[in-house]
Amino acid sequence: MVIGIVKEPEKEARVSLLAEEVKNIVDQGIEVWVEKGAGEKAYCLDDFYQKAGAILKSRRDLLHGADVILSIHQIELPEDLKSKVLIGIYQPLYHSSMIEKWAKNDHVVFSLDMLPRTTRAQTMDVLSSQSNVAGYGAFLIAAARYPHFVPMLMTAAGSVKPANLLVLGAGVAGLEAIATGHRLGAVVEAFDTRPVAKEEVESLGARFVMVEGAEDAAKAKGYAVEQSVEFQIKQKEKIAACIKKADIVITTAQIFGKKAPLLVTKEMIETMKPGSVIVDLAASTGGNTELTKDASEVLTKNRVTIIGNSNIPATFSSDSSKLYGHNISNFLKLITSEKGGLNLDFSDDLVIGTCMAKGGVIVNDRLNKIITEKQAAQTEKTI
Structure with a gap:
């Protein structure tokens, strides 16, 4: 399995994983690719990632070659890109159109801001760490x-x-x-x-x-x-x-x-x-x-x-990224096997709770309701 870390939009200084977390993941036998310059604004340089065992890639190569793509925000994906696992803070209840688009391309979408806020989920709670x-x-x-x-x-x-x-x-x-x-x-x-x-x-x-x-x-x-x-x-x-x-x-x-x-x-x-x-x-x-x-x-x-x-956390980019990276690493443990392969157990309440789309369809009830209401409003407007 290959995990890819993309560079965030211009106004975002954080990165999904710093080098220290990358090293832990690489030590588990998982290959990690990092888009060149992804961590610069969080003061984690390309050399640091390479020393941690990551491989630097261009954005295009990373998107097409990685199995799991990590990004804090929603990102534009090539139209021909299919069947990737996407993990980030996508605010799906406010930005449903992008999730629908990703679902049509058969991507499996995990939005960690939708994580059930239970005791078991605390180590993965990105909302709390960034808040x-x-x-x-x-x-x-x-x-x-x-x-x-x-x-x-x-x-x-x-x-x-x-x-x-x-x-x-x-x-x-x-x-x-x-x-x-x-x-x-x-x-x-x-x-x-x-x-x-x-x-x-x-x-x-x-x-x-x-x-x-x-x-x-x-x-x-x-x-x-x-x-x-x-x-x-x-x-x-x-x-x-x-x-x-x-x-x-x-x-x-x-x-x-x-x-x-x-x-x-x-x-x-x-x-x-x-x-x-x-x-x-x-x-x-x-x-x-x-x-x-x-x-x-x-x-x-x-x-x-x-x-x-x-987006105040971006102002404190290094420590914000460190905390976010801990959350991401703990979530990755839920969806990977001991041998470093992908293991999506949708019977797990945290896995299915954060999953917005899989198998080409939206699977979150709340998001489905919002999409249905939008479609009904659009139909009524057209009529």
Whole structure:
């Protein structure tokens, strides 16, 4: 079996596997091909891969010759390419067209962002590993743009008040943002629709903002769930009160497979102090603020900076790649035999849970439902 590692698009600095993980895979008797220059932005040079036992290839040769192709993002594949195993973070519920296209060419598609979030899956959980980086980076980016100090300082020249940090969403990214902000001296408040998040938030030194009456999120795979209109009104009032005094706001709330919930309105932003900073980690799925623009920065009339960035892990390319590579390596163990061959056991809940397409058809129920709804909407539009 040959595993191929492709170079990511221009704006992505991560790579699927660093040389250290490649060496472990090569030691198992599996051949690894790496597209030339694939790891350069993650500071893993071609020489490092060669020393680890990998073989450098052109993109064309790699795509046609490898059995398993690793990429973080969706990639364009040649029309004549058939029957490959594709592994990455493909966001199939948002980008179903590409998965359909791959299915028609008989590719077996594994999207690791669809991995069931169980105890057994923790070592393969790419969303958690990359969210840790995102939460850490979000606060550092905000602090760098904030025109004041973060911690309280008492000097001969006078005292400086600490920054007030508000984190909306206390999942993996939110908790890391809370921890980083608290360590650097910010006064932290955090909001989450899940009451169970209160203990974690407070253990990190933050105050938990409670809103009563939230829907149970226990079955939402770590994401937020859609809330009732009554709850949303109460939530809006509570966030509006908190955001007036916030200097830095980090938003992380996403609903699995749907548009991100709108938590921060234009009117709320207009009440913020000049120089305040918002970092929206949900930008790629619509954003948690009314003014967020994905992969860009907005400066409002009252001088509040809104940074829409869903790809902060790429900023910390080396360690992000290291963590992602550990996840990938553990997943590869599920689909390879002891002798280094491909062994796709679709009776395994993690294997079938991440599989989007095989045998020329879409096999994920949720993705099939989205595709069917799109087709019905298109038919109705045509009529």
